[in-house]
Amino acid sequence: MYATPSELPFSVPEDLPELEPSADAALEIHQSLQPKQRPRTPWWQTLLMLLLLCALILQAAWFTRAHWLHFPEAKPLCEWIDCSVAQKTDVQAFRVIERQLQAAKDVPDALRLQVRFRNDAAFTQPLPKLQLSLFDSGGVVLARRSFDAIDYLVSAPPADMLAQAQEVFTIELLFEDPGARASGFKIDFL
Numbered sequence: 001m002y003a004t005p006s007e008l009p010f011s012v013p014e015d016l017p018e019l020e021p022s023a024d025a026a027l028e029i030h031q032s033l034q035p036k037q038r039p040r041t042p043w044w045q046t047l048l049m050l051l052l053l054c055a056l057i058l059q060a061a062w063f064t065r066a067h068w069l070h071f072p073e074a075k076p077l078c079e080w081i082d083c084s085v086a087q088k089t090d091v092q093a094f095r096v097i098e099r100q101l102q103a104a105k106d107v108p109d110a111l112r113l114q115v116r117f118r119n120d121a122a123f124t125q126p127l128p129k130l131q132l133s134l135f136d137s138g139g140v141v142l143a144r145r146s147f148d149a150i151d152y153l154v155s156a157p158p159a160d161m162l163a164q165a166q167e168v169f170t171i172e173l174l175f176e177d178p179g180a181r182a183s184g185f186k187i188d189f190l
Contacts, residue, residue: 087125087126087162088123088125089125089126089128090121090125091128091189091190092189093119093120093121093125094117094118094119094120094128094163094189095117095118095120096115096116096117096187097116097117097118097168098114098115098116099113099114099115099116099187100113100114100115101113101114101185103177104174107174109176109177110174110175110176110177111174111175111176111177112172112173112174113132113171113172113173113174113175113185114170114171114172115130115170115171115172115173115187116168116169116170116171117168117169117171117189118166118167118168118169119163119164119165119166119167120166121165122165123165124162124163124164124165125162125163126161126162126163127149127153127161127162127163127169128149128189128190129146129147129148129149129189129190130146130147130149130152130171130187130188130189130190131144131145131146131147131187131188131189131190132144132145132146132147132173132175132185132186132187133185133186133188134178134182134184134185135182135183135184135185135186136181136182136183137183137184142178142181142182143175143178143182145175146190147173149161152171152172152173153169153170153171
């Protein structure tokens with residue numbers, strides 16, 4: 001099994017002493033086969049890592065709370081920690097069903113706008129602000145005004161000011177007639 005000096009890629013001096021095994025450095029068979037064990041982490045370091053992980057999770061939840069507060073499941077948690085759940089809103093889901101603009105018969109030099117709109121969202125949401133814009137024939141805005149729900153509803157608004165899914169509302173607005181210059185109008189929900 002041993003290579004002869006002629007087979008080695010280097011030269012071996014002839015006056016080398018023979019190697020003898022050392023009695024104090026010898027390994028027993030079970031010592032050489034066992035894998036080295038990693039040192040154990042102290043319990044306080046494990047506890048500190050768990051506390052830091054919890055703090056990181058709580059911090060991420062705090063910074064994304066605006067997203068989480070839209071879920072109804074968050075309401076009990078909010079009651080427990082004394083916060084308020086934001087009402088989910090989508091003003092794009094409000095649709096005008098019918099509208100009519102005509103001269104007000106009981107008030108001189110005034111126009112009456114009647115509008116019926118519906119909440120097409122699949123959820124209950126707050127009543128929107130309504131913005132009415134009057135335009136001339138060139139598309140230039142002659143007048144623009146915003147109305148809160150309490151100002152535009154014909155009947156008394158619901159106590160909670162919420163529009164149920166598919167609920168229809170009728171509004172009526174009375175405003176000064178801008179004269180012959182006004183040729184169109186636009187209703188926006190804000």
